[in-house]
Amino acid sequence: MRKLLLLMFVLGITTIQAQSAKSLLDEVSKKVKSYDNIVLNFKYSLNNPAENVSQETRGDVTLQGNKYLLSIMGTERMYDGKKIYVIVPEDEEINISSQDEEDDTSITPSKMLTFYEEGYSYKMDAIQDLNGRKIQFIKLTPIDSKSDLKEILLGIDNQTKHIYKMIQKLNNGTSVTFTVNSFKTNQPISKTLFVFDESKYENYYINRLD
Numbered sequence: 113m114r115k116l117l118l119l120m121f122v123l124g125i126t127t128i129q130a131q132s133a134k135s136l137l138d139e140v141s142k143k144v145k146s147y148d149n150i151v152l153n154f155k156y157s158l159n160n161p162a163e164n165v166s167q168e169t170r171g172d173v174t175l176q177g178n179k180y181l182l183s184i185m186g187t188e189r190m191y192d193g194k195k196i197y198v199i200v201p202e203d204e205e206i207n208i209s210s211q212d213e214e215d216d217t218s219i220t221p222s223k224m225l226t227f228y229e230e231g232y233s234y235k236m237d238a239i240q241d242l243n244g245r246k247i248q249f250i251k252l253t254p255i256d257s258k259s260d261l262k263e264i265l266l267g268i269d270n271q272t273k274h275i276y277k278m279i280q281k282l283n284n285g286t287s288v289t290f291t292v293n294s295f296k297t298n299q300p301i302s303k304t305l306f307v308f309d310e311s312k313y314e315n316y317y318i319n320r321l322d
Contacts, residue, residue: 133234133250136268143273144225147297149176154293156184160286170293173221179306180221191222192306199313206313209321224290225275228266231255237265246270247277260284 144150152175157168171184182189188199191211198207211220228234228250237249252264260282267277274295280288310318 133236136236136248136273137228137234137250137266140268140273140275141226141229149174149297149299149301150225151175151296151299151301152292152294155289155291157289157291158286159289160284162285173224174299174301174305175222175225176301176306178222181305182221189221190306190308191220192308195308197308199316204313204316206316206318207321208308208318224278228252228264232264239270240267242267242276245276249277 151172153170153172155168155170157166159166169185171182173180173182177193178191179193180189180191186200186202188197188201190197190199194210196207196209196211198209200206232252232254234250234252237251240247240249246269247267248270250266250268252266254261254263262281262283264281265277265279266275267279268274269276272295274292276292278290282288
């Protein structure tokens with residue numbers, strides 16, 4: 113009887129945590145979708161102890177609906193809603209391909225603020241003070257048991273209800289961390305920001321992958 117009561121208590125706590133986490137994630141999602149556009153500046157870091165790999169860089173991304181323009185490590189990646197354009201100025205090369213919007217196996221820039229809506233179980237995790245902010249972390253676990261992803265820790269600013277940090281932990285020990293340095297919304301952006309103009313790249317090799 114005592115074990116049964118303990119089990120019921122644990123299950124009750126787990127259910128409450130999941131409901132609280134879902135409520136917070138729903139609030140974040142609703143707020144993100146209310147903006148016309150979002151402009152992020154972020155820090156990206158990767159750590160793989162097994163391969164002795166550790167790297168850190170910065171980037172920025174403009175998001176509008178499912179369209180995006182990402183700049184990182186000297187490369188631009190643009191999605192216009194149909195095609196992905198990867199522009200590499202150093203090599204004077206452009207790769208053009210399609211993106212499967214139904215593919216839930218990867219977190220693309222257009223999904224980076226809403227990816228958690230499907231495919232994960234979740235529960236409340238720790239609250240941390242980071243750079244003067246109260247950050248509530250939520251632990252996301254992939255429902256797919258075959259996923260290479262072990263878990264994601266999603267840090268949400270308690271005041272703004274914006275995502276501040278995302279830590280992806282893979283089964284092989286690799287961890288990838290995104291930290292948002294600035295989060296701007298409803299910015300004046302050009303109507304042609306997500307339009308690929310081939311005439312600007314006369315000397316580039318254009319590789320059409322499909």
